Amino acid sequence: MVTNIKNGTFDFCETLTDDEDALARAMLERASAKWPLRVMHILAEAKGPLRFSRVLERVEGISQKVLTQTLRTLEADGLVTRTLYPQVPPRVEYELTPLGGELLVEVVGLWQWIANRLPDFEAARKAKGQTENGPKN
DSSP, X not given: OOOOOOTTTTGGGGGSOHHHHHHHHHHHHHHHXXXXXXXXXXXXXXXXXXXXXXXXXXXXXXXXXXXXXXHHHHHHTTSEEEEEEOSSSOEEEEEEOHHHHHHHHHHHHHHHXXXXXXXXXXXXXXXXXXXXXXXXX
């Protein structure tokens, strides 16, 4: 079975400059990557600022280094705010921006579609002799 995609679906891509296209692709990667999406989800659930250590506790499986890199990237993209409180020891809090919230709202439909189709993906992988990490040896 082949899905037919309507003509013109990707026409907007033709209007982008090379720089805009590069940024759009980077943001698409950000929205579909494992850690940024999970961190944004945690911040959205918090409904307010969270300290770094609280984010680290709630994002299962992420290292401190990767969380730091992820938060810096999300901040640079305007998806998360970082607030530094000048005290001893310094306190830093992170919060989802309205832009980050909008992105999550847009992604949740795709996320839900994927979650609803997990049996289909598992069946396809099983039929091809693959596991989550690639082909079986």
